[in-house]
Amino acid sequence: MSKRSVSFTLNGKPVTLEVEPRTTLLRALREHGVTSVKRGCEEGECGTCTVLLDDVLQKSCMVLALEAEGRSVVTTEGLLGPKGELHPVQQAFIDEGAIQCGFCTPGMILSVVDLLRRHPEPTDEQIRVGLSGNLCRCTGYTGIFRAVRKAAALMKEQG
Known part of the structure; x- marks a missing residue:
């Protein structure tokens, strides 16, 4: 072809x-x-x-x-800042232990970026819906939910 x-x-x-x-x-x-x-x-x-x-x-x-x-x-490579600094969502995933095997993480992070654009202070239901297209077989989602909340707070601080 x-x-x-x-x-x-x-x-x-x-x-x-x-x-x-x-x-x-x-x-x-x-x-x-x-x-x-x-x-x-x-x-x-x-x-x-x-x-x-x-x-x-x-x-x-x-x-x-x-x-x-x-x-x-x-x-996710495109989320890095001009000096290579992590995006707040990437940092929150690290800080909150929302990464285990890491296979789902890049897609999860982009879904969270999209979610926080639409809902800067998401409810648990909005987080559930925002991540419904991503499967994680390792974390049980608790750390991921914490990371979403932390990323929302970090982004609010940064304006």
Whole structure:
């Protein structure tokens, strides 16, 4: 199958990739070396491949790479500050022990970023709904809920 070029902004930088038309954004990102985007179920169920596509939460296994043409894709690497400082959500996950095996963490973090954009002071129900597209098999979610609350507080402090 012949390859086609797709150009988009990845974590603030322009990229052009050569992909087969059937290649998902997940596979294209992995082949490009983006290691935070994990290959889990590849059916849109687990959330390990979650990215922000034009600031909208998206499971990259459900999008063809060619659909990213001219758009913005953000992975957890794109959340880092200009001097490499962690985003408040990333820091909160570390501080609250919301990471065990780490497989779900990048998708979880992007889901929390999206959640806190919409609900800066989320209720438990809003957290439950906001994370409903992400599965964690290790933590039991207690640490993750603590991390969401801490990230909300950190972001409120930072304005």
